[in-house]
Amino acid sequence: MNGTTRQITDHGPNKGISLIEVLVGLAILMAGLLTVAAAFPRIIAAQHDAELLTMAAALAQMKSEEIRRDNDRSGVYLDRIRNLTEPTVPVTFPHEPRLSYSLSGVSVLHTGDADPADPRAMPGVARVIIRLAPTFDPDQDVIYELRFN
Amino acid sequence: MSCDSISRISRTEADRGMSMVELLVALTIASAFLSGVYMTFIQIIRAHDAAEARREAIRNARVALDQVADDFKQLDAVISQLVGIDIVLPFGDGLDNDGDGMIDEEVVDGLNNDFTPDSPAPLNSDRHAQIDDDLFERPLFVNRFDLGDADVDEDVLFGRDLVTLRILPSVPTPEVITKTVRYFIGEFDNQDNVLLRQTEIFRESQEPLFGVAPLAFGVLSFDLLYWDPNAAPESQGWVTTWNSNEAHVFNPPQLSLPASVYLRLAMTADTRPEELTANGQPVDTIVAWTMVNIEQTINDGNFPRPTL
Numbered sequence: 001m002n003g004t005t006r007q008i009t010d011h012g013p014n015k016g017i018s019l020i021e022v023l024v025g026l027a028i029l030m031a032g033l034l035t036v037a038a039a040f041p042r043i044i045a046a047q048h049d050a051e052l053l054t055m056a057a058a059l060a061q062m063k064s065e066e067i068r069r070d071n072d073r074s075g076v077y078l079d080r081i082r083n084l085t086e087p088t089v090p091v092t093f094p095h096e097p098r099l100s101y102s103l104s105g106v107s108v109l110h111t112g113d114a115d116p117a118d119p120r121a122m123p124g125v126a127r128v129i130i131r132l133a134p135t136f137d138p139d140q141d142v143i144y145e146l147r148f149n
Numbered sequence: 150m151s152c153d154s155i156s157r158i159s160r161t162e163a164d165r166g167m168s169m170v171e172l173l174v175a176l177t178i179a180s181a182f183l184s185g186v187y188m189t190f191i192q193i194i195r196a197h198d199a200a201e202a203r204r205e206a207i208r209n210a211r212v213a214l215d216q217v218a219d220d221f222k223q224l225d226a227v228i229s230q231l232v233g234i235d236i237v238l239p240f241g242d243g244l245d246n247d248g249d250g251m252i253d254e255e256v257v258d259g260l261n262n263d264f265t266p267d268s269p270a271p272l273n274s275d276r277h278a279q280i281d282d283d284l285f286e287r288p289l290f291v292n293r294f295d296l297g298d299a300d301v302d303e304d305v306l307f308g309r310d311l312v313t314l315r316i317l318p319s320v321p322t323p324e325v326i327t328k329t330v331r332y333f334i335g336e337f338d339n340q341d342n343v344l345l346r347q348t349e350i351f352r353e354s355q356e357p358l359f360g361v362a363p364l365a366f367g368v369l370s371f372d373l374l375y376w377d378p379n380a381a382p383e384s385q386g387w388v389t390t391w392n393s394n395e396a397h398v399f400n401p402p403q404l405s406l407p408a409s410v411y412l413r414l415a416m417t418a419d420t421r422p423e424e425l426t427a428n429g430q431p432v433d434t435i436v437a438w439t440m441v442n443i444e445q446t447i448n449d450g451n452f453p454r455p456t457l
Contacts, residue, residue: 017167022175026182033186040193047204054211055437061218062411062440063286066297069376069409069442070287072457077288080280088278088286094299095436103278103286 049143055096056130056144063101063128064148078149081105081126090131090140098136099143102129108142120147198420203435206367206416210437213344213365214412218441220314220330220346221410228445229327230315231406233373235389238307240429242369242415247303255305257372257413259387261294263304274299289383289455296374296387296411307370307415309334323353334371337363344368344414369434370415375407378446382455387411402451406443413438 017025071078087102104127112121130144167175221228241253247263255262276298277285285291294301311333318325328350337343344365350358374387379400385408396405419426419433426432446452 019167019171019175022179026179030182030186037189037193040197044197044200047200051204051207054207058211058214058437058439062438065409065440065442066287069447070289071454073454074456076457077280077284080284084280088280091276091278091286094274094276094297094301095303095438101278103280 052098052132053143056099057146059093059096059099059101060128060130060144060146063103064126064146067103067126068148078126082124085123087129090133092133092135098133100131100133100140102131103127104129107145109145120145125149195420199418199433202420202433203418206418206435207437209365209367210414210416210435213368214414214437214439216346216364217332217412218439220316220332221441221443223316224444225319227317227319228314228406228443229317229393230329231312231375231391231393233312233375233389233391234310235373236309236311238309238370241304241306242434243429243431245304247300249304251304253304253306255302256389257302257305257308257374258389259296259302259374259411261298261300262302263300274301284457288457289385305370305372308372308413310371310373312373324350326351326353332364332371334368337361337366340366342366342368342417344371365414365416367417368414369417369432370413372413374411374413376409376411378402378404378408378452380453382453385453402449402453404446404449404451406446408446408452409440409442411438411440 067078067081081103082105084103084105086106087104087108090100090102092100105125106123107121107127108129110118110121112118115121125147126149128146128148129142130146131140131142134140237256243252245252249263251263275292275294277287277291279285287295287297290297296302311331313329313331315327315329317327321327328348331347331349333345333347335343335345337345343363346362346364348358348360348362350360352358374389375391377385377388379402380386388407391407393405396403399405413436415434415436417423417426417432418435
């Protein structure tokens, strides 16, 4: 009898997995999978940003071309945009509600602190400034600036 | 004997493997968990594929738009002829893009085709940046519908416009005396819906040189508008066709080329097979557009400009 008992005890180290162990194992697996899953939204967000930037470039070009065409005979229209010391109130593009545009004579993106001769920071140059629209991003981050003459 | 037996059972219980019930419970938990993980991953992958399709479509559209715009914006050549034909298909993307309860009810023409008295007041959709107390962007179109306002061309039928440019180099060579460039949606490499750039280069004492290059695949709609400069500034606006060969019957100042060209591309961004999204079936698209001036016209002293 004693012999039998010992035999079973000997099998102790080879016993099956307990429920707790299974759950711990699953928790570790889940942590791993969640890490992988968490990367996907970031990738999608990065693609989204690239998409908006591409649209922003085309829309800024459209606005600048429109203004050059609509300029009056003596150039007052373009001059008044050049002389704007702060951007106009952003207007949301009706066909691209994630983006809005302002006109300005000064830069928002480039302050010229690092290099005062930076042409991107120069005041008195007409600009189209593209931001994320308020309904899309409450911070209304500036994503693109286009200077034109 | 009885003592021995009890102690044997208790030791056995402590050391035994999983019971069938435990195994089933564990399997149930694991399968519930794994199916949750599976569903999440499938959703993530779908979202990723859709985002990827959109990004790819936008990138292709942008490259194609830049290429077309470059041909209109000739810097060291002259556009001697421009013929634009407007073709409207009987279907669009099959979706109510502007949420007015109607599907594909407009055409790309720079006008408001779907405004009804029930729509918001024109002022609400009149979009202009305010430059000064008394000066707005697109000043001649304040309180009037035009491209750039909401309600204008927001939910349109697809177009298959065709445009041909004849270009004279500023210094003709025997290799290029003149060339024509034509843009249209056609078939390339057994694929439909390809935006093509067809060129024909006329050379001295040789046969013309033909070429066709695909600019973008999956192009469902290609639309152009032309800004007619042959009117007083306040009466200028977009037209859907252009034929510079008829310049002699244009209104004064009879400029043969438009002042600007508006380019609009709708590209498929659908991840489903093409046959499921063909001809009027709802299809996910991205729309990219831009505008380019024809420098010859806007630099012409006769181009009617406003006085502000």
